[in-house]
Amino acid sequence: MSVPLYEAKAELFRLLGHPVRIRVLELLQDGPMPVRDLLAAIEVEATGLSQHLAVLRRSDMVTAHREGTTVVYALSGGDVAELLRAARQLLSAKLQGQRELLTELELEQAETRQG
Known part of the structure; x- marks a missing residue:
């Protein structure tokens, strides 16, 4: 089966x-x-x-x-290398999203301290 x-x-x-x-x-x-x-x-x-x-x-x-x-x-074969490249791209996009979220949080904290 x-x-x-x-x-x-x-x-x-x-x-x-x-x-x-x-x-x-x-x-x-x-x-x-x-x-x-x-x-x-x-x-x-x-x-x-x-x-x-x-x-x-x-x-x-x-x-x-x-x-x-x-x-x-x-x-x-090349498919294995292509899979690793795709994994790097996915991880990079995920980390970029986390970086953007961290920047927003840091800005919010700075505004809270000033206000």
Whole structure:
């Protein structure tokens, strides 16, 4: 039996619901990286990173290949980078709205103190 689309989407967002996985995907937007470089850029133990990379690999978000003894990871396609860009835009819009609200509150406080 097939899974409804909304459940499949929810599973995708659960997959992305960990900061280490998001950070890995962000780092890989600049191009393929060996595991050692990912470890240096993310403050997480090697076993933890390995588990997160395995989840991303199983979900086809990243690919991995060997270069000698080094495993190099890359985004599996442009759609992943596009999703991260969309998330940045949504977050930016949300923060802009909060910034505007904070400015209004600060103006109101200043007027209250003066009046």
